[in-house]
Amino acid sequence: MRGAVVVIPTYNEAENVKWLIPAVLNILEGAGWRAVVLVVDDSSPDGTADVVRWIAASRPRVDLLQRPGKLGIGSAYIDGFRRALERHGWADYICEMDADGSHPPETLLEMLEHAxxxxxxxxxxxxxxxxxxxxxxxxxxxxxxxxxxxxARISTGVRVRDATSGFRVIRSTALQKIIDRLTELWSGYVFQVQLLHLLHDAGCRIEEYPLRFLPRKAGKSKLGGSEIARYAFWCLKTMLRRIMGR
Ligand SMILES: Nc1nc2c(ncn2[C@@H]2O[C@H](COP(=O)(O)OP(=O)(O)OP(=O)(O)O)[C@@H](O)[C@H]2O)c(=O)[nH]1
Ligand SMILES: [Mg+2]
Known part of the structure; x- marks a missing residue:
């Protein structure tokens, strides 16, 4: 049986995790996958972690990593990936998914089957x-x-059309190769591009699968102006490094 850990970072997503976690597990298990949903919550004030614990009480395949405060989506993924590789070594794939309903669980199954x-x-x-x-x-x-x-394309040279997408299926063996090179310094949204860059440079085969990106179902977006500025700065720095050949 093939296995996947679905890492979902959350900050104030209580309304969304209620339906998303059961939906992901039902769809993957229904198709014969062994699956665990690993939520990385930054002590969300809306009690997201309590909802996850409540779901976990009746569904053993839910794992919660709770952190002391809002530390950023990138570092949430790094901590989640480390936990997934250490605790759920049976998994063939580690997945990234948003909590807010933009990423349909049916598409996740299709992406795993495509891989x-x-x-x-x-x-x-x-x-x-x-x-x-x-x-x-x-x-x-x-x-x-x-x-x-x-x-992202200009700065890294990686020829992927949606390099910023946070919906991904990654083979565990590929993730293992680069996990120690992910830096928490760039812990915001630019993390997705940094991760892709490292996977590409490690020789991974990267493919894209059509995603119909839905509007978030409940709650508020966390993508603010300072995130965008940090993103642009990282791209500039990476581009200069590439031009200077280092
Ligand atoms: N643990 C953790 N999760 C975060 C943090 N920032 C964002 N997230 C989660 O990361 C995922 C993506 O964030 P969103 O706010 O949906 O970002 P977005 O999709 O670019 O913006 P919208 O389309 O407006 O929703 C969601 O599941 C968030 O709850 C953070 O600092 N810590
Ligand atoms: Mg979103």
């Missing part, structure tokens, strides 16, 4: 391949995303 069929090391849920796209994305959000992707 199995194709042998890819990384499968990205992509808004920018045929069949993918935004469902009700505002012009502002789409422009920010397009701009971020352009910057």
């Amino acid at each position: 199995e069929r194709s042998g890819a090391d990384v499968v990205i849920g992509s808004r920018y391949v045929p069949g993918g796209g935004w469902v009700e994305g505002s012009i502002y959000r789409v422009l920010v995303s397009r701009g971020a992707n352009l910057l």
Whole structure:
């Protein structure tokens, strides 16, 4: 039986995890996968962790990593990945997924099955391949995303259309190779690009799978102006390093 750990970082997502965790487990288990949902919660004031504990009481395949405060999505993934590799060594794949309903659980199953069929090391849920796209994305959000992707491509040289997508299936053996090179310094949204860059440079086969990106179901976005500025700074720094050949 193939196995996957789905790492979901959360900050104030109590309303969303209520339905998302059971949905992910039902869909993966229904298709014959061994699955664990690992929530990395930063002590959300809305009590997300309590909801996760309540679900875990009746579903043993839910794991909760609670951190003392809001430390950023990147470091949440790094801590989650470490825990997944250490505690759930049976898993063939480690997945990234948002808690807010933008990433449909049915698509996650399709991405896992695509990885199995194709042998890819990384499968990205992509808004920018045929069949993918935004469902009700505002012009502002789409422009920010397009701009971020352009910057990511110029700075890293990785030819992926949706480098900022936070919906991914990663082969555990591939993640193991680069886990110690992920730096918490860039713990915000740029983490996704840094991770992709490292996987690419480690020789991983990266493929994209069409994602219909849905609007968040409940709660508020955490993508603010300072995140965007830090993102642009990282891309600039990486580009200069590449130009200077180091
Ligand atoms: N643990 C943890 N999770 C975070 C943090 N910041 C964001 N997240 C989670 O990361 C995921 C993505 O964040 P979102 O706010 O949905 O970002 P986004 O999808 O770019 O923005 P929207 O489309 O407006 O929702 C969600 O599950 C958030 O709860 C953080 O500092 N710590
Ligand atoms: Mg979101």
